[in-house]
């Protein structure tokens with residue numbers, strides 16, 4: 001969540017604004033390199049106090065499994081005094097926030113306006129975070145008959161249920177109490193969901209566009225991967241990554257490896273070691289490394305996903321459809337195969353597969369289990385030459401990509417966003 005906030009801060013700084021970025025100490029180290037305007041964007045570290053149930057040293061959602069997220073939100077609430085002290089000292093014109101639902105109340109006491117900046121998809125916000133719905137069931141008037149949960153999503157809803165109520169209360173409180181809402185999306189992809197949110201909350205909704213970094217400013221792809229990928233033909237490699245929050249069960253990790261093997265295609269899988277394993281090697285299926293050694297790598301560390309997707313040898317992206325990865329997949333030329341885990345990833349997958357028709361989804365059993373055969377089948381359905389499904393999604397994806405990457409779309413959104421924001425902040429009628 002913090003990465004798009006920092007990209008937005010860069011845009012504000014580029015237009016001459018000063019930004020103070022409140023974040024846990026550890027996250028500062030991880031994000032510092034993305035700060036393009038260190039003179040205008042100042043990091044303000046917060047101390048994360050220990051909370052029963054939160055592992056020592058955990059400061060962000062990527063440090064913990066989803067089941068412990070509720071403890072992190074308690075720790076976040078304990079930082080309120082530190083945030084208030086910063087507001088008192090800095091007297092900002094505007095505070096952008098997301099999960100810290102108490103920010104609008106606190107800001108009002110200091111005469112400061114607030115904007116809830118929602119960095120998850122508009123479809124998920126419309127489905128899960130508008131009053132009137134319940135866990136798994138959309139609120140009345142929800143604008144889609146396709147972007148819905150299905151029976152096979154019980155696994156995702158069950159993990160969501162561990163923090164749904166608390167999350168729902170926090171986010172809806174923030175959305176109701178803030179002065180303005182903004183969403184990290186664009187009208188061309190999620191217009192009807194944004195309009196629905198605006199109607200339901202009766203509040204201006206501003207869109208920032210997907211808020212991705214500009215590619216020319218990122219580092220080049222590491223030699224290790226550019227060299228390895230260049231050994232394969234154009235568009236032939238399958239790349240799989242599941243974001244920062246998914247740690248697979250060991251049996252499902254092995255099924256993922258075996259599914260990749262079954263495709264017969266070259267592949268690069270970048271996921272964290274599965275539960276109970278310290279390394280990838282100790283968890284691999286028996287004999288797997290020998291069988292795939294000339295064409296397959298399973299890697300347990302972070303790789304430069306956007307640059308890998310842009311490599312000409314990569315032809316297919318197997319993704320969990322986290323919101324950042326969803327945009328990156330749309331901007332790539334890869335065929336898209338989706339394997340969602342968390343609630344928003346499931347809804348994003350339905351948007352991509354059923355409404356936009358740019359991807360295929362791996363079939364799961366009702367228990368949430370996916371087999372190596374179904375994984376391989378989904379990949380081959382888009383990678384085999386002359387496959388009807390493959391050609392259809394390739395065409396729709398190419399058309400949509402043209403819209404998304406069209407000259408000025410991204411900068412157009414951020415320019416308009418900053419302009420409108422400046423007007424709103426200066427509008428004294430709101431005081």
Ligand SMILES: O=c1ccn([C@@H]2O[C@H](COP(=O)(O)OP(=O)(O)O[C@H]3OC[C@@H](O)[C@H](O)[C@H]3O)[C@@H](O)[C@H]2O)c(=O)[nH]1
Nearest residue numbers: 241243244245270302303304305306322323324325342
């Ligand atoms: O090895 C990797 C893995 C991921 N990444 C990058 O990390 C980012 C991952 O962001 P995503 O939003 O796709 O996924 P995450 O799982 O980290 O996100 C989290 O917040 C957004 C929600 O939609 C997701 O449900 C939630 O899991 C992407 O920009 C991706 O390029 C890497 O650069 N290297």
